[in-house]
Amino acid sequence: MSNTQPAPVASEHVELKARKVSFDWDATPLHWVPGDPFTTHTINVLHLLLPAGERWFVHVYKQALPYITDDRLRADVIGFIGQEAVHSQAHDDVLPHLREQGLDPTPYTAQVDWFFEKLLGDRTLPPGRPRRWWLMERVAMIAAIEHYTAFLGNWVLNADELDRVGADPTMLDLLRWHGAEEVEHRSVAFELFMHLDGGYRRRARTWALAFSALVFLWQRGVRFFMENDPSLLDGKASFGQFVRKGRQGVLPSTPDMLRSIPRYLSRAYHPSQEGDTAQAMAYLASSPGANGGH
Amino acid sequence: MPRFTTVALVAGAALLVRRAVRSRMTTAPLWPLPALDEPVSGYGRGSTVPRKVVVTGRATPAEGVVELRLEGTGLPSWQPGAHVDLVLPSGLVRQYSLCGDPADTASYTVATRLIEAGQGGRGGSREVHDRLREGVEIEIRGPRNRFPLVAAPSYVFVAGGIGITPVLPMLRAAEAAGADWRLVYCGRSRATMPYLDEIEALGGGDRVSVVAEDVSGFPDLGFLAHVPAETLVYCCGPEGLMDAVTAAMPEGRAPRLERFSAAATTGGTAFEVELRRSGRTVQVAADRSVLAAVREELPGITYSCRQGFCGTCRQRVLEGEIDHRDELLTDAERGDSMLICVSRCAGKRLVLDL
Numbered sequence: 119m120s121n122t123q124p125a126p127v128a129s130e131h132v133e134l135k136a137r138k139v140s141f142d143w144d145a146t147p148l149h150w151v152p153g154d155p156f157t158t159h160t161i162n163v164l165h166l167l168l169p170a171g172e173r174w175f176v177h178v179y180k181q182a183l184p185y186i187t188d189d190r191l192r193a194d195v196i197g198f199i200g201q202e203a204v205h206s207q208a209h210d211d212v213l214p215h216l217r218e219q220g221l222d223p224t225p226y227t228a229q230v231d232w233f234f235e236k237l238l239g240d241r242t243l244p245p246g247r248p249r250r251w252w253l254m255e256r257v258a259m260i261a262a263i264e265h266y267t268a269f270l271g272n273w274v275l276n277a278d279e280l281d282r283v284g285a286d287p288t289m290l291d292l293l294r295w296h297g298a299e300e301v302e303h304r305s306v307a308f309e310l311f312m313h314l315d316g317g318y319r320r321r322a323r324t325w326a327l328a329f330s331a332l333v334f335l336w337q338r339g340v341r342f343f344m345e346n347d348p349s350l351l352d353g354k355a356s357f358g359q360f361v362r363k364g365r366q367g368v369l370p371s372t373p374d375m376l377r378s379i380p381r382y383l384s385r386a387y388h389p390s391q392e393g394d395t396a397q398a399m400a401y402l403a404s405s406p407g408a409n410g411g412h
Numbered sequence: 413m414p415r416f417t418t419v420a421l422v423a424g425a426a427l428l429v430r431r432a433v434r435s436r437m438t439t440a441p442l443w444p445l446p447a448l449d450e451p452v453s454g455y456g457r458g459s460t461v462p463r464k465v466v467v468t469g470r471a472t473p474a475e476g477v478v479e480l481r482l483e484g485t486g487l488p489s490w491q492p493g494a495h496v497d498l499v500l501p502s503g504l505v506r507q508y509s510l511c512g513d514p515a516d517t518a519s520y521t522v523a524t525r526l527i528e529a530g531q532g533g534r535g536g537s538r539e540v541h542d543r544l545r546e547g548v549e550i551e552i553r554g555p556r557n558r559f560p561l562v563a564a565p566s567y568v569f570v571a572g573g574i575g576i577t578p579v580l581p582m583l584r585a586a587e588a589a590g591a592d593w594r595l596v597y598c599g600r601s602r603a604t605m606p607y608l609d610e611i612e613a614l615g616g617g618d619r620v621s622v623v624a625e626d627v628s629g630f631p632d633l634g635f636l637a638h639v640p641a642e643t644l645v646y647c648c649g650p651e652g653l654m655d656a657v658t659a660a661m662p663e664g665r666a667p668r669l670e671r672f673s674a675a676a677t678t679g680g681t682a683f684e685v686e687l688r689r690s691g692r693t694v695q696v697a698a699d700r701s702v703l704a705a706v707r708e709e710l711p712g713i714t715y716s717c718r719q720g721f722c723g724t725c726r727q728r729v730l731e732g733e734i735d736h737r738d739e740l741l742t743d744a745e746r747g748d749s750m751l752i753c754v755s756r757c758a759g760k761r762l763v764l765d766l
């Protein structure tokens with residue numbers, strides 16, 4: 119096989135299914151990474167972006183379903199839709215808990231809602247080519263975003279440093295259950311994109327868009343949390359802190375993140391080349407939240 | 413010199429943007445993006461968070477029966493016939509019908525009879541009686557309703573012992589709606605039958621027949637053979653009683669039963685579903701889901717978990733009475749939509765916007 123054709127590394131195909139989960143937030147403190155508001159809030163940005171973002175995945179994929187001509191891929195996409203729908207709900211359910219602790223996320227989430235529902239929503243386009251173009255554009259964006267969700271999922275499954283510093287077990291379980299499902303379904307978005315379109319120019323273009331949007335949203339999110347955190351007098355966020363926490367191991371390391379960029383842009387990229395399905399399945403089998411709740 | 417002005421302009425603009433962002437960090441952190449008028453995120457259903465209640469009252473409405481008042485915040489309202497799952501301290505999960513006021517969102521009331529191991533008890537009621545003291549916090553799931561009270565001009569209710577619990581809110585609702593109703597309430601002895609006083613007051617004379625086994629033996633259900641077609645028959649009680657009621661019904665008619673066993677959670681009755689936009693009608697057999705039936709006509713329909721928790725199979729309902737069997741949708745959503753993977757029809761026909 120030529121090395122310019124994306125192909126899965128191994129036949130580790132698993133049947134995807136949504137899992138019912140339950141997480142009890144009552145005992146989770148505001149700074150759930152003890153004494154480290156910056157790390158806490160950097161990870162908390164997930165709760166700001168994912169409820170609207172993953173709802174949008176589901177919305178877009180429902181429209182893409184009729185174009186799929188491969189039965190196995192269709193089954194994968196159906197499983198993917200259910201998993202993302204539950205992810206969105208689970209992160210959404212963290213937000214009232216933040217509000218109860220004096221950190222109301224609504225000013226931020228209302229804008230993220232607009233971003234996904236209006237800016238990236240169904241525009242009034244004439245049926246036919248323009249509509250299909252916009253659908254493909256969004257399918258490609260989701261493939262790029264899923265490169266990062268899989269990256270983060272794989273990271274959090276292996277972030278032993280978070281256990282060592284005493285991070286809240288319920289929050290860690292939410293992150294690792296979600297991370298494990300991201301690793302489990304990491305190939306679906308890319309395969310759907312390759313199946314429906316697969317153009318390299320589109321892949322590169324939408325990657326650039328998705329990456330810039332993520333950086334923009336993330337840095338604003340961390341600053342929003344740090345400045346509004348009722349327990350911090352002068353909360354500041356900086357890139358330097360991010361690099362340092364990455365070196366410590368409580369956040370993804372900056373060099374690792376930079377190295378993942380050329381991988382997605384390589385013509386031989388396939389998501390199955392990264393992450394470990396067996397590790398993800400093992401976590402899912404033991405996750406308290408995914409097995410009857412805390 | 414023009415270079416200097418360019419640099420100064422760019423620096424000035426950058427400074428202004430920075431200030432604009434800073435000053436908006438609290439109210440509009442993603443400036444210059446607008447906000448959605450009615451924010452969606454953060455106001456979800458709470459379906460992934462356990463719902464917790466505290467036991468704040470215990471009473472003994474009859475011999476061997478304990479009534480619990482369970483307080484929580486923002487509990488969903490429910491319809492007569494609904495039940496909740498109690499997750500007992502040991503982890504056992506048991507279902508109990510709600511018998512308080514459906515509109516009360518601050519507390520639920522359930523009543524359980526103690527069934528000893530020697531009488532076939534499996535430990536749930538023993539635990540409720542022994543361990544659910546005042547102040548104990550437990551998790552509940554639901555409410556769900558597999559025994560909905562469908563609007564009708566007249567009803568016959570047959571309750572056996574603790575089976576009165578789902579029926580009690582039905583009596584109140586039927587009375588409030590001005591429906592014609594009667595109740596046959598049986599039990600071992602009057603002392604073991606809860607809520608007798610309230611029920612007899614509600615019936616005001618000839619509507620309620622109390623059949624206590626120690627005085628009058630088993631109830632005479634012969635009258636059921638002649639109930640008019642528009643009268644709905646509801647029964648909750650021991651298996652034997654439900655079988656007797658089923659047998660006493662006129663040919664081709666079935667009573668509505670509440671059974672707390674696994675078999676009852678899936679099946680139901682057969683009905684038909686019209687897909688209005690596609691102009692087709694499908695039959696849903698008693699042991700199949702609406703989703704399965706609809707998929708035969710519309711293979712592209714979206715769904716995922718097929719268990720009523722992901723929400724992707726939600727469809728708009730134009731006509732017909734829905735029997736909601738999920739725990740996901742909010743009351744507002746239940747008004748005109750359903751999850752077709754698990755929910756069914758409480759009558760004979762549904763019309764979907766498909």
Ligand code: FES
Pocket residue numbers: 200715716717718719720721722723724725726751752753754
């Ligand atoms: S398919 Fe998941 S709720 Fe119906």
Ligand SMILES: [Fe+2]
Pocket residue numbers: 172201202205267296300
């Ligand atoms: Fe996800």
Ligand SMILES: [Fe+2]
Pocket residue numbers: 202264267299300303
């Ligand atoms: Fe994902």
